[in-house]
Amino acid sequence: MNPVITKKLIVxxxxxxxxxxxxxxxxxxxxxxxxCILSKEHxxxxxxxxxFKRWLSIKQEITNTKEMLADTDMHDIVQxxxxxxxxxxxxxxxxxxxxxLPTDPNDKLGCFIELRAGTGGKEAAIFAGELFRMYARYSEVRRWKIEIINATYGEYGGYKEIIAKIPDKGTYGQLKFESGGHRVQRIPHTESQGRIHTSTCTIAVIPIIPNTELPSINPHDLRIDTFRSSGAGGQHVNTTDSAIRITHIPSGLVVECQDERSQHKNKAKALSVLGSRLHAIEMKRRQKEVSCTRRILLGTGDRSDRIRTYNFQQGRITDHRISFTSYKLNDIMNGDLDILMQSIFDKHQANQLDKLLEPEQ
Known part of the structure; x- marks a missing residue:
């Protein structure tokens, strides 16, 4: 074993x-x-x-057993x-x-997943809808519950923006590497000349922070507006002012929720999203050296800001962070995300091991 690791284990x-x-x-x-703190560390x-004790014991067993190799009668048994x-x-x-390997305590939490159409207009909204369907299928296979918090629909389908909650434990750890810019290259249904277009969608995966750990929010820092729900339909749509829009004035963050018929339930959900966003911002601020997995939680939506490219003409998907390419695009879009995720986890673990082997200054 590497001496650096052995030294860490002794400490x-x-x-x-x-x-x-x-x-x-x-x-x-x-x-x-x-x-309580010391017990958790213990x-x-x-x-x-x-x-480590078991490893030291076996290491000593190997040393003792090697001494028996000189006995020719016992040589084969010893080997x-x-x-x-x-x-x-x-x-x-x-x-x-x-x-x-260092662990992220947030990995055990549920998550909010936010998708927003970037560059590309109508096609970007359609692509955002397809990406959300991909995550919904993945959640269905894993028996995760997925709740839509808020959705703004595109003119030709899909979403300009959609925020969903996946409360199951461990979903943040499973999906956190999906944050970033996703680029699609294909001929849109809205294209009459048969030209390939490039559009983008940005994704942010944010942990659902327990209420006891959420940052305290001064009610005076909030502007709360109510409005009538809109969307795919339903008896309660456009009949009551049940939808909620909360603006956090100091940060400028805006959260909307219109999923529930009750104004109070929509407000509670919106506050939960807002609190988790503020917590994520604070965690980023505290980090002196931001790791590759948290360099950008949500990109700008420009074509150049991408972590992954989906090329439908070639049936190819490429993750640029790990230089990984798969030609199983259809399977992945139908929810078989493990094809990509395992490679990302392996690369992340390899990076962590490299850091572990760095000698302490």
Whole structure:
């Protein structure tokens, strides 16, 4: 195993031993807040330390067993034992590397997914609708619940903007790499000359922050407007002022919700979206060095601002962040996103391992 990783593991083991002593001290036990923080750290390190101790034990077993190779009568048996030890040792090293990777606490949360048509006008709105259908199909396969918070429809179908909530645990961790600019290249239905057009759609995936962790919002900083719902139809559409528009004056953020018949329910949903957006902005502000996965949460919508290109003429989809290309565009648009996501996760994990191997300054 790399000496840098071994050194990190030794430091963590020492910290684990200190935590065990601290958690038995009366002063710490009486301080519920500190006891809770230390207990969580202890639980997180426990699996790493157990795995590291097992690795050290097998390493010693290998050293002891090698000394028996000089015995010609036992040579074949010893060789078989060594093979088993090396296999266990390699598996433990893989597990330790994964356990050492930094985790995002938001990965366990649900998410809001926001799609907005960018460059391309009517075709961009149609493309946004197809992308939303792709995520809806993916959610359906995974048995996730998806709720539309607000939608502004395009003139020829699709959406100028749509915000949806996927409350199931872990959906943010699964979808967070979808944030960015998505570009489509194809001949639109609205094109009479048969020319290939390029249009874009921007996507933001934001974690659903628990109410207890949401930033406090001063009611005086909010402007709340009501208006009549509009959209695909329904008995309640255009009959009551149930739709809500909330403007956060200091930041300029605007959130609308018209999904529910109740004005109060729409207001609650809109405030939840607003709080999560403000939390995401604050997290970005706090980060001194922004990683590649969070460099841009939501792009400008220009053609040059893209993470992925969907070329319908060639049936090709390319993720530019990892230089990955697949010719299974139809399958992906029908919800088989794992074709792309596994490659993205693998690349992200490889980047994290590279950082892990960097010696500490």
């Amino acid at each position: 963590l083991q020492e910290r684990f031993n200190i935590l065990e002593k601290l958690l038995n001290e009366p002063d710490i036990i009486c301080d519920k807040k500190r006891f 639980a997180r390190l426990s699996e790493i330390v157990i795995c 078989d034992e060594l093979k088993e030890f090396y296999l266990d040792k390699n598996n433990l090293e893989k597990n330790l590397k994964i356990l050492l």
